[in-house]
Amino acid sequence: xxxxxxxxxxxxxxxxxxxxxxxxxxxxxxxxxxxxxxxxxxxxxxxxxxxxxxxxxxxxxxxxxxxxxxxxxxxxxxxxxxxxxxxxxxxxxxxxxxxxxxxxxxxxxxxxxxxxxxxxxxxxxxxxxxxxxxxxxxxxxxxxxxxxxxxxxxxxxxxxxxxxxxxxxxxxxxxxxxxxxxxxxxxxxxxxxxxxxxxxxxxxxxxxxxxxxxxxxxxxxxxxxxxxxxxxxxxxxxxxxxxxxxxxxxxxxxxxxxxxxxxxxxxxxxxxxxxxxxxxxxxxxxxxxxxxxxxxxxxxxxxxxxxxxxxxxxxxxxxxxxxxxxxxxxxxxxxxxxxxxxxxxxxxxxxxxxxxxxxxxxxxxxxxxxxxxxxxxxxxxxxxxxxxxxxxxxxxxxxxxxxxxxxxxxxxxxxxxxxxxxxxxxxxxxxxxxxxxxxxxxxxxxxxxxxxxxxxxxxxxxxxxxxxxxxxxxxxxxxxxxxxxxxxxxxxxxxxxxxxxxxxxxxxxxxxxxxxxxxxxxxxxxxxxxxxxxxxxxxxxxxxxxxxxxxxxxxxx
Numbered sequence: 001x002x003x004x005x006x007x008x009x010x011x012x013x014x015x016x017x018x019x020x021x022x023x024x025x026x027x028x029x030x031x032x033x034x035x036x037x038x039x040x041x042x043x044x045x046x047x048x049x050x051x052x053x054x055x056x057x058x059x060x061x062x063x064x065x066x067x068x069x070x071x072x073x074x075x076x077x078x079x080x081x082x083x084x085x086x087x088x089x090x091x092x093x094x095x096x097x098x099x100x101x102x103x104x105x106x107x108x109x110x111x112x113x114x115x116x117x118x119x120x121x122x123x124x125x126x127x128x129x130x131x132x133x134x135x136x137x138x139x140x141x142x143x144x145x146x147x148x149x150x151x152x153x154x155x156x157x158x159x160x161x162x163x164x165x166x167x168x169x170x171x172x173x174x175x176x177x178x179x180x181x182x183x184x185x186x187x188x189x190x191x192x193x194x195x196x197x198x199x200x201x202x203x204x205x206x207x208x209x210x211x212x213x214x215x216x217x218x219x220x221x222x223x224x225x226x227x228x229x230x231x232x233x234x235x236x237x238x239x240x241x242x243x244x245x246x247x248x249x250x251x252x253x254x255x256x257x258x259x260x261x262x263x264x265x266x267x268x269x270x271x272x273x274x275x276x277x278x279x280x281x282x283x284x285x286x287x288x289x290x291x292x293x294x295x296x297x298x299x300x301x302x303x304x305x306x307x308x309x310x311x312x313x314x315x316x317x318x319x320x321x322x323x324x325x326x327x328x329x330x331x332x333x334x335x336x337x338x339x340x341x342x343x344x345x346x347x348x349x350x351x352x353x354x355x356x357x358x359x360x361x362x363x364x365x366x367x368x369x370x371x372x373x374x375x376x377x378x379x380x381x382x383x384x385x386x387x388x389x390x391x392x393x394x395x396x397x398x399x400x401x402x403x404x405x406x407x408x409x410x411x412x413x414x415x416x417x418x419x420x421x422x423x424x425x426x427x428x429x430x431x432x433x434x435x436x437x438x439x440x441x442x443x444x445x446x447x448x449x450x451x452x453x454x455x456x457x458x459x460x461x462x463x464x465x466x467x468x469x470x471x472x473x474x475x476x477x478x479x480x481x482x483x484x485x486x487x488x489x490x491x492x493x494x495x496x497x498x499x500x501x502x503x504x505x506x507x508x509x510x511x512x513x514x515x516x517x518x519x520x521x522x523x524x525x526x527x528x529x530x531x532x533x534x535x536x537x538x539x540x541x542x543x544x545x546x547x548x549x550x551x552x553x554x555x556x557x
Contacts, residue, residue, distance in 0.1 A: 024142050024205045028135060029155050031197035035094065035131055036159055038190030040167025041174070042101065045183035046121050048175045053114045065122045070129050071370030075227060077130035078363015086138040086359065087202045089130055094195035096127040101188030108181040133362035140350045140358075141207065141438045146298070146425070149439050150347050154291045157342040161284030161335070206535070227360030236352040236417075237361060239410045243308050244345050245368040246403055250312045252376020253383075253396050254334075257315065260389050266324050279328045283335020290336060291343040298422050301414040304344035309401045310337025316397025319390045348414065351443050421446040424520060427472050430493050433544060436536035445530055449520040454513040463510045467500025470527040476517025482509040489514060499545050501527055508549070 020026050043066065050058040080089045100120040107116050135156075143149035174183040231241050262272030294303055314330035353361045383392045404411075424446035428434045434442060449472070454460055460471065463482060473494045480487045480496070487509065490496060500507050501524050531541045 022142065022144070022148070024201050025139070025148075025152050027197045027201050028138070028142065029152070029159065031090070031094075031194040031201075032135065032156060032159050033163070034190040034192075034194035034197070035128075036163035037167040037170065038097070038101075038187045038194070039128055040163050041171030041190065042121075042124065042184065042187040044168045044171035045175050045180050045187065046117075048172070049108065049117065049180040050114070052180075058114070062118065062121065065118055066125055067370050067374060069122050070125045071367050071374070073126040074129045074133075074363045074366035074370065075360070076363075077126070078133040078227060078360045078366065080130050081134035081137050081359025081363075082357055085207045086134040086141075087198060087205070087207055089134040089359075090138070091195055091198045091202060093127050093131040093134070094191045094198060097124050097191040098188050098195060100124045100127070101184050101191060105181045105184035105188065108179075108184065129363070129366055133359045133366060136346055136350065136362045137359040138207075142205075143439045145429070146351070146439050146443065149350060150294055150300075150343065153343045153347050153350075154288060154294065156346070157291060157339045158285070158288035160342065161281060161288060161339060226357055227364045230354055230357045230361050231364050234352060234354070235410060236414045237349060239407050239414075240304065240345055240348050240352075241361070241365050241368065243304070243400075243403060243407065244341065244365060245372045246400060247308055247311050247341055248369045248372040249376040250315070250396060250400060252373040252378075253380040254315075255373075255377050256380040256384075257393060257396075260384070261318070261327060264389060265322050266327070268324070275328070276331050279331035280335040280338070283332035283337075284339050285335075286332065287336035287339025291339050294340075294343055294347075298418040299415040300344040300348055300418070301411040303340055304348060305404045305408065305411050307337045307340030307344060308404050310334065311341065312397045312400035314397065316394045319393025319397060322390065351418070352414070417447070423474070424449045427474060427493065427520065431472070431495055432540045433495070433498070433531060433537060436540065437530060437534055441530055441534075445522065445526065448526050449522055452519045452521050454517050454519065456513055456515045456517075458513045460511045460513060460519070461497060461507050461509075463507050465507045467497060467505075467507050468524050469521045470497045470501055470524070471495060471511075472520045472522075474518040474520055477514040478511050478517060479514045480509050480511050498527070498541060499548060502531070502541055502545055 020029075046062055046066070050062040054061070077093075100123050104117050104120045104124075107113070107120070139152050139156075140149055143152055171183055171187075174186055231237050258276045262268055262276060266272060268275070294300060310333055314333050318327045318330055349361060349365070350358070380392065380396075383395065387395065421443065425442060428437075428442050428445055428449075434445065437445075451474075460478065461467070461469075473490055473492055473496075475492055478490050478494075478496070480490065490511075496509075496511055497507075499505065531537045
């Protein structure tokens with residue numbers, strides 16, 4: 001047992017080292033620091049500025065323009081990450097925010113119209129919605145192993161957790177010390193920092209060609225519908241997205257409950273609101289350490305379920321036993337659960353989503369998040385009026401555990417499928433043809449492999465036949481012959497059948513099972529699309545074909 005834990009810990013450490021040794025992922029994460037800190041910092045600066053010029057009504061207006069346009073825009077901005085290369089989309093998002101923040105700072109410094117500041121803030125919020133879906137869809141292309149992808153998502157969650165309280169604190173300090181115009185200028189600088197690092201990624205990394213995003217005869221609206229359709233038709237994607245939307249519904253209620261707990265139930269004053277939010281932030285950082293254990297685990301749906309339950313169950317406990325110390329600990333647990341949901345949920349979507357529409361899927365998720373937060377915040381006062389404060393906490397606290405219980409069969413299927421693909425994934429990663437491919441592509445190919453068992457003496461491919469499948473030997477041995485002459489044998493971890501598929505010629509050799517043999521077969525179109533879509537993979541395939549067509553190697557069809 002101890003040895004197993006040590007092995008998993010060593011694998012996690014290795015994956016984190018690989019993440020920060022990967023220059024492109026490292027730059028992407030450091031860019032995200034600027035984007036996240038700037039987003040949170042500018043939000044606080046905007047709220048303070050609005051209150052100074054227009055009071056509480058202006059703050060309400062700012063809250064509306066901060067979230068409502070983002071909810072409407074997210075499906076459209078998510079589409080950009082599928083239509084165009086994702087790194088330039090992130091760069092454009094940053095540069096737009098640099099310009100709008102500079103414009104807002106100049107407007108305030110020159111005593112310009114607050115309406116212009118609000119308009120620039122709206123543009124900033126809309127442009128920000130393109131950044132996260134594009135980054136989430138780009139990470140699987142940059143990660144070299146499933147472990148590295150999970151570790152990258154842990155790093156992303158840590159950045160978000162830290163930025164969620166470091167950004168507001170920094171923004172508030174700058175506003176108090178130097179004024180909102182300096183805070184906006186600082187925010188522009190954070191987005192410029194992000195843009196600089198994204199440009200470094202763009203210059204030093206050739207983004208691989210992806211499957212073409214589906215185009216619709218109905219135009220942009222039709223293409224947007226494909227994002228919702230991708231969520232609806234893929235059971236694994238659908239259940240993860242819906243549970244994350246339900247989790248953010250509870251997040252919306254939490255914004256009201258925090259005030260109720262601080263002012264009404266525990267009577268600790270306005271400072272108590274900050275104390276409860278700090279408990280959430282600290283829990284998020286602790287959760288980042290706990291999420292470290294998820295690296296290298298193929299089974300993430302169970303951790304996702306635990307995180308979802310942990311988001312609302314503590315509220316039920318607080319409602320039933322309202323003790324201040326216990327409530328603060330439980331809010332810390334909600335912060336831990338938030339990190340588990342972020343890491344496992346995003347990784348599951350990256351592993352199971354279709355790369356051609358993956359940015360759109362994250363755009364759909366963002367839209368549902370914005371809507372769910374707003375609905376949760378709006379419904380909470382109604383619920384409190386119906387059943388009271390403490391009972392409302394219990395009702396909301398029971399919501400997510402009930403949903404997880406209902407959806408557990410679907411979540412369990414996700415884990416079973418992930419576990420069953422580990423053998424196939426390992427076989428693919430050991431083949432030079434597939435080794436350069438992004439982890440998301442490898443996991444999809446592993447899902448598409450079809451097992452086949454052949455008995456000793458059975459012919460698998462015949463010289464001169466039309467080629468329709470690529471084969472990998474999982475166990476056993478096969479013999480290869482051409483023109484009636486034996487050429488040799490292939491054992492576990494070997495492959496054959498690539499020549500006919502890549503050169504569009506008849507089979508160049510006959511392959512026969514020398515003993516009972518387990519194979520995995522991959523259909524022609526899937527094989528050709530994967531290999532030809534990546535320059536390194538295509539070069540490795542060309543090298544293998546050239547060697548096998550030579551006199552010193554096996555011509556294996």
